[in-house]
Amino acid sequence: MHVEPFTDRNVSEQSAYYYVDIENYPVTGWDKFKQVVKRSIKGELFVGLWVVMRELIKFDIHTVQYPKEKLPIGPRYRAVHKLLRLWESGFERCIGCGLCEKICISDCIRMDTRIDENSRKEVTEYSINLGRCIFCGYCAEVCPELAIVHGDRYENASEQRAHFVIKDDMLTPLDFLTSGQQKEYPGFGAITPHEDERVAKTPLAY
Amino acid sequence: MDVAFIIETIVKIVVILLVFSALAGFGTYFERKVLAFMQRRLGPMHVGPYGLLQVAADGIKLFTKEDIIPQNVVKPIFKLAPVITAATAFMAAAAIPFWPEFTAFGYKVHPIVADVNVGILYVMAVMAIGLYGPLLGGMASANKFSLISAARSAAVFISYEVITGLALLAPLMMVGSLSLIDINNYQTGGISNWIAVSQPVAFILFWIAAFAETGRTPFHLVANDHEIIDGFGTEYSGMRWGLFFIGEYANMFFISFVMAIIFLGGYGDGSIAGALQLLLKVAFFFFFFLWTRAAWPDIRPDQLMWLCWKVLMPIAVVNVVITGVVILIKQGGM
Numbered sequence: 001m002h003v004e005p006f007t008d009r010n011v012s013e014q015s016a017y018y019y020v021d022i023e024n025y026p027v028t029g030w031d032k033f034k035q036v037v038k039r040s041i042k043g044e045l046f047v048g049l050w051v052v053m054r055e056l057i058k059f060d061i062h063t064v065q066y067p068k069e070k071l072p073i074g075p076r077y078r079a080v081h082k083l084l085r086l087w088e089s090g091f092e093r094c095i096g097c098g099l100c101e102k103i104c105i106s107d108c109i110r111m112d113t114r115i116d117e118n119s120r121k122e123v124t125e126y127s128i129n130l131g132r133c134i135f136c137g138y139c140a141e142v143c144p145e146l147a148i149v150h151g152d153r154y155e156n157a158s159e160q161r162a163h164f165v166i167k168d169d170m171l172t173p174l175d176f177l178t179s180g181q182q183k184e185y186p187g188f189g190a191i192t193p194h195e196d197e198r199v200a201k202t203p204l205a206y
Numbered sequence: 207m208d209v210a211f212i213i214e215t216i217v218k219i220v221v222i223l224l225v226f227s228a229l230a231g232f233g234t235y236f237e238r239k240v241l242a243f244m245q246r247r248l249g250p251m252h253v254g255p256y257g258l259l260q261v262a263a264d265g266i267k268l269f270t271k272e273d274i275i276p277q278n279v280v281k282p283i284f285k286l287a288p289v290i291t292a293a294t295a296f297m298a299a300a301a302i303p304f305w306p307e308f309t310a311f312g313y314k315v316h317p318i319v320a321d322v323n324v325g326i327l328y329v330m331a332v333m334a335i336g337l338y339g340p341l342l343g344g345m346a347s348a349n350k351f352s353l354i355s356a357a358r359s360a361a362v363f364i365s366y367e368v369i370t371g372l373a374l375l376a377p378l379m380m381v382g383s384l385s386l387i388d389i390n391n392y393q394t395g396g397i398s399n400w401i402a403v404s405q406p407v408a409f410i411l412f413w414i415a416a417f418a419e420t421g422r423t424p425f426h427l428v429a430n431d432h433e434i435i436d437g438f439g440t441e442y443s444g445m446r447w448g449l450f451f452i453g454e455y456a457n458m459f460f461i462s463f464v465m466a467i468i469f470l471g472g473y474g475d476g477s478i479a480g481a482l483q484l485l486l487k488v489a490f491f492f493f494f495f496l497w498t499r500a501a502w503p504d505i506r507p508d509q510l511m512w513l514c515w516k517v518l519m520p521i522a523v524v525n526v527v528i529t530g531v532v533i534l535i536k537q538g539g540m
Contacts, residue, residue, distance in 0.1 A: 029516070036517065048501040052244040063248040 073152055076187035078135045081128055082151040083171040084184075090177055093147035096121040100139035100148050108132035109139060126167040130156065141188035149185035218319050222299050230455035231261040237496050244500035271444035278348035279441065287346060287438070288446045291339025291453035295460065298332040301325035302463050303387055305484075306476035318387070325386040326378070329464060330370060333419060337363040339453060340421075340428055344438035355437030358507055359421070359428045365514040366418035366425075372522035373411035376529040377401045377468060386464075390472035402469040407525045409469045411518055416461045418510070420454065423499035427507050462491035 008015040026032040039045075064071055073079070084093050096113035112125035128139075140149045151170075172182045184190065235250065235258070242249030250257030275281060302325075305317035322328055337359060344356025378384060380401070381392045393399045402409040418425040429437030439450050466472060466487035474480030505513075 032512075033517070036513075045502060049497060052497065052500040055246055056240070056243045059243065060246060061243075061248055062246045065248070065251065 073154065077152060077154070078137050078140075078150040078187065079152050079154040080130065080150075080156055081139070081170055082149050082185075083126065083167065084147055084149060084182060085172045085174070085177050087177070087182075090174055092123065092171065093145045094123045094126065095145055095147070096123045097144065099142045099144065103138045103142045105136060105138060106132045106134050123167075126170070128170075137188040140185065143189055146184070146189060146191070149189070150187055151185075214315075215319060218317070219300075222304070222319065223296060226296065226299065226456045226459060227452060229459055230452045231265060233455040233458065233492070234264070234451070235261050236492075237499070240493065240496045241500050244497075265448075268445050268448035273444040273446060274441075276348060276441050280346040280348075283342050283346040284441075285446070287339050287343030288442065288449035288453070290342065291336055292449040292456070293453075294332050294336035294339070295453040295456040298329045298336075298460050299456070300332075301328045301386060302460060303390065303467065303473070304463065305481050306473045321385065321387060324384040326374065326389065326464070326468065327384050329386070329460070330367075330374070333457065333461070334363065334367050336453065336457065339450065340438040343442070343450070347438065347441040349441050351434040352438050352440050354434050355428055355440075358434075359438065361507070362418050362421075362425065362428060362510060365511060366415045369411055369415040369514060369518045369522055370419065372519065372526060373408045373415060374468070375522075375526050376408045377405050379526070379529055379533060380404065386467050386472075390467050390474075393471040394475045397471070400469065400471040402471075405469070405525075405529070407521065408529075409465075411522050411525070412469065413465060414518065416465060417495075417498070418514075420457045420461055420495070422458065422495045424502045424505060425510055426499075426504050427510060430504060458492060458495055459488065462488045462495075465491050 009017055011017050011019055026035050085091065086093055096111065098111060098113075101109045101111055108129040108131075110125070110127050110129075111123055113121055113123050116122040135150070137150060143149075176182055238260075239249040239257075241247075250260040253259045253263045275284060300319040301322055303316075303318040303321075307314060307316055309315070340359035341356045344352040344354075344359065347353070377389070381389050383389065383392075389401075393401060397403065417423070421428045427433070429439060434440075439447050442450065463484075466484055470487045471483075472480075473484040
C-alpha cells in the first residue's frame with residue numbers, strides 16, 4: 001500500500017522550511033531615505049517590469065474561452081442529479097424506498113410512490129428543489145440501487161431552477177439507454193473497483 | 207485676423223478633438239489587451255475580431271446609459287466637473303506640435319493650434335487646471351469616498367506641479383525658450399543632442415511626476431479601486447463618467463507628447479522619419495504607463511507626499527542649481 005511520506009513543515013535543522021529574513025522597518029527619516037535609495041539602485045522595480053514583459057513575450061495564455069471551450073470536470077463531480085435505469089430491462093432503478101428523502105440534510109427531495117398493477121412499487125413523482133440542495137451527495141451515497149446519482153450538467157442557468165429537476169428530465173431516456181449512453185457514476189455510493197473480490201461469505205455461526 | 211486663419215484653426219481643433227477622442231477609446235482597448243497579455247489573459251475577445259469593436263460597444267453603452275444625478279449632490283458643479291477634466295485635457299493640446307510642418311496641396315500646414323511663445327508654460331498651466339475636475343466632482347458628489355478622492359487629488363496634483371515645474375526649469379534654462387517648437391529645434395542632430403542625455407535627472411523627475419499628473423498606477427491613489435471605489439467618479443454614470451475617462455486618457459497621450467518633445471528630441475529635423483520617430487516615442491511612453499500598471503504596486507498617500515517633498519523636490523532644486531552653475535561656467539561668467 002502506498003503511504004504518503006510525512007512532510008515536516010515545522011522549521012528545524014532537518015526540514016526544508018525556514019523563516020523568511022525580514023529586515024526591521026526603518027524608524028528615522030534617514031533610514032527611510034537609505035531604504036528608498038537602496039531599493040532604487042537594486043532595481044527591484046525593473047525586476048517587476050521584466051517579469052510582466054517576459055510573460056507578454058512568452059504569450060503563454062491560460063484563458064479558457066468558456067462558452068466555446070470547456071474544461072473537463074472530475075468524474076466524481078457533483079452536479080445536477082440524474083435518475084438511472086436498469087441496463088437489462090430499462091426499468092427505473094428507483095424502488096421508492098425513500099432513503100434519499102430521509103437522509104437529505106437540506107430537506108429538498110420529495111417523492112410520491114404507489115403500487116402498480118405488477119405489485120411493484122412505482123415512483124410517480126420525484127423532485128429535488130435545487131434552490132435548497134447543497135449538492136452534498138448523501139442521496140447518491142445512501143441509494144441502495146445506484147438509482148439517484150450526480151450527473152455532469154453544471155450549467156444550470158435557467159428561468160426556473162425547477163426545470164432541471166422534473167423527474168422526466170433527470171431520468172435517462174430510453175433511447176439513451178439502448179444506445180448505451182447512460183453512464184455509471186463513479187462518485188458517492190458507486191461500487192468500488194474489485195468489489196467482487198472483497199465479498200465474503202456470511203458466517204453460518206449466527 | 208483673416209478668414210483662412212480662422213478656418214484653418216477650427217479644422218485643426220476638430221481634427222485634434224476627433225483623433226484624440228478616438229485614441230482615448232483605443233487607449234482603453236490597448237490597455238486592456240496589454241494588461242491581459244502581461245497577466246496571461248486574453249482580454250476582450252468577443253466584440254469584433256480580437257475584441258477590436260469593444261471600444262464601439264463601450265461607447266454605445268456610455269452614450270445610451272441613464273445619466274443619474276444623485277439627490278444630494280451640488281447639481282451645477284456635479285454636472286460641470288467632467289467637462290472641466292475633458293476640456294482642460296484637450297485645451298492643453300493647443301500648444302503641442304504633433305507633427306513637423308508639411309505642405310499639403312501647396313498650402314503650408316503647421317500642425318499646432320497655437321504656437322504661443324510660452325507653449326510649455328501654457329500646457330502645464332492648463333493641465334494644472336485639470337485638477338478642478340476631480341476636485342469639484344469629488345466635493346460635489348455628497349459621497350465620502352469621492353470627498354477623500356477630491357482631497358487626495360488636490361494634494362497630489364499641487365505637490366507634483368512643483369516637481370514638474372522644477373524639473374522643467376533646468377532644460378528651459380539651457381534652451382532659453384518656452385516654445386515647444388524651439389525646444390524641439392534645440393535638439394536636432396542626433397541622440398547626443400537630446401535633453402534626456404544632458405539632463406537625465408530632470409527627465410526622470412518629470413517622468414515620475416507625469417505619473418502623478420495623470421494619476422496612473424504607482425500614484426493611482428486618486429481613484430484607487432480597492433480603497434475608495436472609483437474616487438471622484440463613484441457617483442457618475444453614463445457619458446459624464448466617460449468624459450472623465452476620455453480626459454484621463456487624452457492627458458496620458460498629451461503628457462507623452464510633451465515628454466517626447468522636451469526630452470527625447472521630438473520630431474527631430476522635421477522629416478517624415480523624424481515625425482514617425484516622435485510617434486514611436488509617444489507610443490513608448492504610453493506603453494510604459496500600461497506596463498507599470500501591470501508591474502508595480504500602488505503606494506500610500508503619505509509615501510507619495512514623502513517622495514514628493516523630501517526626495518524629488520530637493521533633487522530637482524539641486525539639479526536646477528547645478529545646471530545654472532554649469533551654464534555660467536560655459537558662458538565664461540565665472
